[in-house]
Amino acid sequence: MKCYKCGSQLTDENMCLKCGADVTSYKTVVKASNAYYNLGLAKAQLRDLSGAVESLRTSLTINKNNIKARNLLGLIYCEMGDVVEALSEWVLSKNYKQEKNIANSYITRIQSNQGKFEAVIQTIKKYNQSLKYAKGGNYDMAVIQLKKVITLNPKFIRAQQLLALLNIKNKDYGKAKKCLNNILKIDRNNTVALRYLREIGLVEEISTKDVSESFLPKRKVKDLNSLPFGGSDVYLPPTSYKEPSNGAITVINILVGVLVGAALVWFLIMPSRYKGITNDYNKSIVEYSEKLSSGNVELNSITKQLQDVQAERDSLTKKVQDISGTDGNNKLLIALIDSANSYIANDKTTAAESLVNNIADVSLLPSDNAKALYNTIAAATMQTAAKDLYTLGTTSYYKNNFTESSDYFARAYKLDSTMVDAAYYGAKSYEKLEQADNAKKYYQYIVTNFPTSRYVTEATTYISKH
């Protein structure tokens, strides 16, 4: 025992040898607390847990620093399913004495098995929920929850008590007794359980008495307390019903049972089975439809790609033909070769016209050598050929052969676009031929390309008049 003032060890003397405090009353109080602890311990060893809780609470009321009493109280709470209350006591105990305290071990053990602890915490919550249901008149829900709680934590005395009470209310005394017997296995002197059992006994006694005093023949009543109760036992109360012993009735009963079973299968199980099959079938149809739609979309996409590729192929083919065919580069080269041949044959007019009529632009020729050849032939033939044609045109013009002269002048102007006279006489030839459109075309060349020419006034007048 330690001094309440300085904490030093006390002796048999009634005062502290270190601080001199009078410890007479203190010793008496501590001894009383210890006595209650001993009493609580003795009750706990006999599994009188309710009695032990009372004694230990008294012990702690006298001396809250009684660590042993507090630790034992926690242990008993734990045994009765009140794990949180047990933890609270152990935490307080640890707070009062931090070293060499078994409460540390208890707390560590609880914390080390977190899964089990969580499960127990859930049972406590469910019990509280069940209590709310029961107080709110929702007895069926309360019973369902409590059954779950007891399955998970069979030592939870509060839950067993509440379930027993609800069973008593439902006059299900067998189940109530089972719960109460479970309680008494944990806590032998649980006053609530004992009282409920006594009340059940009284009720059953009255019931038995009623039956025994009636005119019915007496029957044996088994002692329900003596029945062993397993974890999944369902107690069936004794009944006066007796199975008929006639064999024919038994056969008929079996046949009726078979018929009822077949009817149940036909009307209850088969529709749900068919429904399940139909649902699966519909689901498959939906899946296939989705796949089909997806396939169609893909097919459309591929078709469009194919069309694009075909269009591209046609375009490229055309380009290749333009380039490599007789209408493409080959055409230009052929024209150039023809022109060269004519030039070699000293037919300058044909050479020049072959260039002008077949090769619109020298840059279109595929090679530098071809371009160089073109320029050589053009320089050597164009103006000469234009002059020759102009001369021929003039001759025809003065012979009043305007058809020929218009052709010569047009060809001469085509070969040499600086030749304003060829344009003028071309226009005059067409004018004579009364081809106003062609005449206007050549007059317009004069107005546009030779604005300072002496023919401009006449050209402008003709254009404005026609």
Place this chain on the structure above:
Amino acid sequence: MINFDDEIKKFQPSLEVEEAEDAIYNNDFPDVTDIINKIINNLSDK
């Protein structure tokens, strides 16, 4: 005979983890030792 309504009133909710902290802090009530110490201290002051 057991009166269900009276009995059900006696049942109290079990302490849940969330309430444990309050229960521990509120446990600091004086015991008989505290009372006796206080009485002795009062007497010695006089």
